[in-house]
Amino acid sequence: MLLIPCPWCGDRDETEFGYGGQAHVPYPEAPETLTDAEWAEYLFVRDNPEGPFTEQWVHTAGCRRWFTLVRDxxxxxxxxxxxxGTTNPVHP
Structure with missing residues (x-):
C-alpha cells in the first residue's frame, strides 16, 4: 500500500485517493473530426513506462482536490x- 503525500492534507493512506490516470494528455483540438479508432486511442491508449510516470490523483476522502504525482x-x-496547474513540487 502507498503512503501518498496530498499537497494540502499531508501524507495519507492510498485508500483515501482515486487514481485519475496519466497526466498531461492533451484533449484533441477538433474531436468531431476524429475517427472511431482515433477517438478510442485518445480515450484508452496511455504510456506504460518502466520508471518515472506522471499521474493524476484526487483526494476523495479528504480535501477532494486533484493533484499531479510523479511515481517510479x-x-x-x-x-x-x-x-x-503548477510545476513546483510540494512533496515528498
Missing amino acids: TTCNDILAVHRT
Missing part, C-alpha cells in the same frame, strides 16, 4: 507531487 513504476517510489 518499478518500485512505487513517489518522486514529486505538484498542485494541479
